[in-house]
Amino acid sequence: MTRILASLAALAMLVGPVATADVDAQSRDRQGQRGEQESARAQMQAGRNMPIREIERRILPRMEGDEYLGFEYDPAAQAYRLKFIREGRLIWVDVDAQTARVLRVSR
DSSP states (O other), X not given: OHHHHHHHHHXXXXXXXXXXXXXXXXXXXXXXXXXXXXXXXXXXXXXXXXXXXXXXXXXGGGXXXXXXXXXXXXXXXXXXEEEEEETTEEEEEEXXXXXXXXXXXXX
16 A cells, blocks of 8 residues: 555656646746737737738638638737638638738648
C-alpha cells in the first residue's frame, strides 16, 4: 500500500507541472485574443479600421460555396484573417482592415 501511495505521489509530481503549464498557455492564448479584439475595437473606434461586419459583408459574397468559420485580427499588420472551409480544405483570406482589400488568399 505504501508503495502504491509513493508511486502515485511521484506521478502527481511529474504530471502537476505539465497540467499547470497547459493552463498557463491557455490563459495566455485567451489574453492574446482579448488583446487583439481590444486593439481591433480601438482602431475601429478611432476611424482607422472598418468594422469586421462591414468587411464580412464585402468578402463573404465573393467566397460563394465556402463555409465561413470566423476571423482573427492581426494588430501588427492591421489585417483581418477570415477562415473558410471548402470540401475539407481550409482557406485563409487576409484582408486589409482599413480598406477591405484582399491581401492574400491561402489555400
